[in-house]
Amino acid sequence: MxxxxxxxxxxxxxxxxxxxxxxxxxxxxxxxxxxxxxxxxxxxxxxxxxxxxxxxxxxxxxxxxxxxxxxxxxxxxxxxxxxxxxxxxxxxxxxxxxxxxxxxxxxxxxxxxxxxxxxxxxxxxxxxxxxxxxxxxxxxxxxxxxxxxxxxxxxxxxxxxxxxxxxxxxxxxxxxxxxxxxxSKTIRLPVHAMERVWEIRKVTQRFEAELGREPTNSELAAELGTSAGRIAAIREANIRPASLDAPIGTESDSSRLGDLIEDERATTPYADLDQQTMRETLKEMLGHLPERELMILKQRFGLEDSDRKVTLSQIGRRFGVTRERIRQLQNLALQKLRTMLAEREALPAAA
Missing domain, CATH: 1.20.120.1810 (Four Helix Bundle (Hemerythrin (Met), subunit A))
Known part of the structure; x- marks a missing residue:
């Protein structure tokens, strides 16, 4: 059977x-x-x-x-x-x-x-x-x-x-x-930021259908109740990253985008020199700050020998002021550094 x-x-x-x-x-x-x-x-x-x-x-x-x-x-x-x-x-x-x-x-x-x-x-x-x-x-x-x-x-x-x-x-x-x-992204956006991306997309589609063009950042900001700068930041962050295997040049050229990207782990004499120059420039600019602002930056960003970063609240207790006051002094000191750096970069152009 x-x-x-x-x-x-x-x-x-x-x-x-x-x-x-x-x-x-x-x-x-x-x-x-x-x-x-x-x-x-x-x-x-x-x-x-x-x-x-x-x-x-x-x-x-x-x-x-x-x-x-x-x-x-x-x-x-x-x-x-x-x-x-x-x-x-x-x-x-x-x-x-x-x-x-x-x-x-x-x-x-x-x-x-x-x-x-x-x-x-x-x-x-x-x-x-x-x-x-x-x-x-x-x-x-x-x-x-x-x-x-x-x-x-x-x-x-x-x-x-x-x-x-x-x-x-x-x-x-x-x-x-x-x-x-x-x-979908190499750089992940938080969910609340993606919500804005979808809102921007819907408004953009409506503008294209009604006016035949994309809206400006200012127009999007007015529609969504936010700032144009915020819209620009979200749109820029949502740009899809390019593949390193993407071909470049002509058909006879087999080069890929990744061929043009430098190896950031490799050190060169130029990079070492650039780092040394940056350290010396920062040290010099810090020397122009008032003592209290200098101490705040050193402790906040680990510029002391220990490289240990300290919180705003901890610094505030050391100076006998509030956390918010330390934050204000920190931002003031950073703005001074930015101004000094901008003046330095403008010198060669002026010459």
Whole structure:
């Protein structure tokens, strides 16, 4: 009697929390989950190895059902198209259906959880498109939005009023914004600064649509209730860093941008001489400061022999004044140094 063929292993696509490392393939699991039955609340079938293998979920061994191979750029468009096709095909839920599914989710029903997630995949795509061009590919933005959607589904309580789409939008946006803040830049901006970046982008898009041009920093400042200098600083900080592998020159020239960057760890006689000159100049300028201001700078910036920096409050106790007074004297002394330095730099030009 021939052995009975083994049944394909069943993988629960949405029940697995994805690794933060393999973000590019999270959409694969969501994209390839099969269509549920016509009944609106029927549990969706689990994903089989046979169905998953063709687009990136490859079985590895009995202990680890599948792994996520890295995606190359050529694979991304096709995977995104599959995701979009399946997301649009999922029927939306009514308020009554959301209430029933939410109750089942509270009891630990994974099928209900997956059903509610799939029904809101198109919402993730809609929100993700709003953040295109800020540092992450659309597929990665959708992946991050899916993580936010999962959190929203788990925390959704219809008894508090409103639909899941309204509640989950906040979680989706938060997840995408966190990812943009943490992943898209070599120099990371704090979340509150990224919030300003998004506000600036929205106002800029409105100006371009209405006036056919980008707004100035002053116009942005007036719209957002801040200063033009603050707008300029945020816009400059949000400039994406260039790749060191970026080619420069002509096609026949194989030079890269990194070839022009000096090794800052290497020391040269010129650098040593420059450092010595700077120390001597600083020492001379410090000699023109009043004794109290000189002592404050030495203690604040570790210019004493011990190189130990002292806080404003500690210095204030030593001089018998408040912390704020020490801060004022420190700023006054620094301004004097800046003035002296500017006068020195102007001497060669005057000559």
């Amino acid at each position: 021939s052995p009975r063929p083994a049944k394909p292993r069943r993988l629960k696509a949405l029940a697995l929390k994805p690794s933060r490392v393999a973000r590019g393939t999270q959409a694969v699991r969501l994209a390839r989950t099969p269509q549920h039955s016509k009944a609106a609340l029927a549990p969706a079938p689990a994903l089989t190895v046979a169905a998953a293998t063709p687009i990136g979920l490859v079985p590895r061994d009995a202990d680890a059902p599948f792994y996520n191979p890295p995606l190359n750029e050529a694979e991304r468009p096709s995977i995104l198209a599959l995701y979009m096709r399946d997301a649009v095909a999922e029927p939306l839920l009514t308020l009554e259906e959301e209430t029933i599914l939410a109750a089942r989710i509270k009891r630990g029903d994974e099928a209900a959880r997956e059903r509610m997630i799939r029904a809101n995949l198109r919402l993730v795509v809609k929100i993700a498109r709003e953040y295109e061009g800020l540092g992450l590919p659309l597929l990665d933005l959708i992946n991050e939005g899916n993580l936010g959607l999962m959190k929203g589904v788990e925390r959704f309580d219809p008894a508090k009023g409103g639909k899941l789409s309204t509640y989950a939008s906040w979680w989706i946006k938060q997840s995408i914004r966190r990812a943009l803040t943490n992943q």
